[in-house]
Amino acid sequence: MKIHRTLLAVLYIAGFLLAALVAADGLDYYITPLAQRPHQAEHAELKPGGTIGHGLGILGSSMIMLLFLYSLRRRNLVGLRFGDIAKWLDLHILLGILGPVFITLHTCFKFGGIVAVSFWSMVAVAASGVAGRYLYVQIPRTISGDELTLKEMEERSRELGLLLEEYGMDEKVLAEVRAVSGTRPDRQRGTLMAIPAIIFNDLTRPFKLYGLKKRLRRSGIADSTHDTGDLMEIIRKHSLLVRKIRMLSTIQRLFHLWHVVHKPFATVMVLIMLVHVTVAILFGYRWVF
């Protein structure tokens, strides 16, 4: 797992570093109005068909095509049955982040024609990917990425509650801990409206935990002799798990809806990209080949 994370970090750093270098080198070019760019010296390299620009396009589009391996792995297609789903997802996300970055540099921030549909679809896919990742983590999973069942979640929640009780918390204090999870069980919302509630809860949780920590100290439950950090981590996990259990069905619906958005945009993106690549090759743009 550690190797996987290290490798991911290296790839992210390398990718962003490369993108940053290109962006820094071509900053003047990229901020130049479109009509003036062809007159700049960097145009020959940085234009979409230029030595660097075209390379970025090929790199970005290749990464985008590769990220579909995740879909194949998830469906156990073409023999892709190895590796944890979570790791494949990490790779999928990595390619889904860096690919659009390189594609964006390839476009030189010039968006026109039918290929712009592909670009904006790519943006939509990437953006939805971020949302999807957010929804993804709202569903508790095993370390290999498999979803926990509700029963497993509740067992885990109970274990955390017992740990809290070991700290001498009474029901009143535990109620405060549960309040940190935000969503009350008796409150019914629309599926889409749950999203801002979740986001709000995630944004306000650190403040709530901070307030709870001060109260626990005043009440003597948490003091300098105890490991307050461990206690607060247990409280955070417990409250988050409680929130996820409460929102599980809503999140699962949202996640399904997310797929409905994510996949068609990806399909549009790829189709138009293939058209774009075909046209480019047809008109003689073969990069260095």
Next chain:
Amino acid sequence: MRIKLSTGLALLPLLTILMTVAGAVPAPAQISPGELAEMHADLEGVANCVKCHKLGEGPNDRLCLDCHKEIDQDLKDGRGYHNRLMQDQENACPKCHSDHNGRDFELVHWPEGQERFDHTLTGYKQEGAHAGLKCRQCHQQKYIVSDLQVLRQNIDLDRTFLGLGTSCLDCHKDRHQGQLKDDCTRCHDQQQWKPARLFDHERAKYNLTGLHRDVACEKCHPPLPGETQGDEPPAVRYTGLAFAACADCHKDEVHKGRLGNRCEECHQTAGWLRVRERERFDHSKTVYPLEAKHVGVECRKCHTGQKYTTPLPHGACADCHKDTHQGQFAKRADGGRCESCHDLNGFVPARFDLAEHQQSPYPLTGSHTAVPCIDCHKVETLRGDEPIRQFRMADSACHDCHKDEHRGQFPARPGEPWCDSCHNTTAWKEVKIDHSLTRYPLEASHARVACGKCHPRTEQGTENEHTLYKPLEMTCAGCHTDIHRGQFAAAVPPKDCPTCHAPETWKQVRFDHDRDALFSLRGAHERVPCASCHTREPAGDDGEEFVRYRPLKSGCADCHRGVIDDR
């Protein structure tokens, strides 16, 4: 709900695509990477891609040139800016004229502005006054010489920079009205039209030399006939001018044609009066033909004035030449005319020869005929301060020339010949002396005696050494030694040598004992040898013996002792 929402969300990207294809993005730009520039706007649309792009290759110069025929023509003709840029490049057009950069994109871009364009790249370097011109001062429709509109009908002649020629006359009016070739830069630089600083008259058919260089152009190059426009000066005639002969421009007001029309044979452009050296001038056509040495004399030796045509006195040599003889011959019958002795071949040698000298008051004879003239006619100062060679001799005596070897022993006697009494002009030593005319005529053996016997060299070893001729002792004793030891000089009267001795020879004695002596020989005495009476006596101081002639005793006993004693 679940199905509806999923379906709705799934339609979102499809709707986006439809909107895009249907019109949210202009139809022609669906594949295009961007709008074409305004000038290419009519090429928008998928169907037009291949008008500029060659499938599988991309933008193609050939396709560009199919429309831009004016450029294509320049490339074919190997001229112009595009030709220079595209010579070694493939698909060069898009490198400068990329498109799909938007409607407002400038297909013709001037990186540093039009006015700072390096015009050298076009093959026409802007120099001089051209360097300061604005683009549109030249790039105007009226200066376009190419048939651009024939090549491309929609070309905007007010905007294009094509079609100009590089010949001066493509833009400038021919101020010479076609007289000269169209290579204006042979004479004019690009700094300014006038003066034509590159013009070099040496390259013209008529080379300017001498004073012609200073003549104002218009003196020879008159204005061409015809009207001028505004303040424009009239065109000038540069060709068709007659210049073969000087008379084409100059009038012969001096010679009136007398010397022909080939002025240049005498005159030169350095100055009318600076006539060439005479090898070109036929002086024989003048009243004074040059002959002999006069031919080589520099003109200015005689023609000292400004003009050669100024009459010069030439009747006599002295009109030009100085009389180096200072009038020595003025009194001659011919008045001292130079040509009597000299001719034009040179002052020396004089033509005066020996025959003429023989007609002079001093005819040359003997060795004198071989004596160089200057040995007698020396340079002396007789008149004035200037030494001259003397020809009028004050005297013609020998000593005027010769040294008196006799050291004044024979002073001249007025009216009488002198040296020539003995010498002639043939040879000094060939002496002709008539000793009989002297006070001492030579007789008998005296005539055979070498002169030097009597005339010895005297004062030998000194500067004054000479042969002594006078005074000389003319007595016998002056020359001869008296072997009689003065016996006869002491006689009374004294008896001189000739009394007894004849001049023929010493020993030829003409002594007559009966006549000349006191003792007459008679009888037996006639037979007595002389030496019996005249005995030899011992020598004197000089050690020589001598014969005693007197005084002798004349008594008998003086000789006949014992036989007769008449005591």
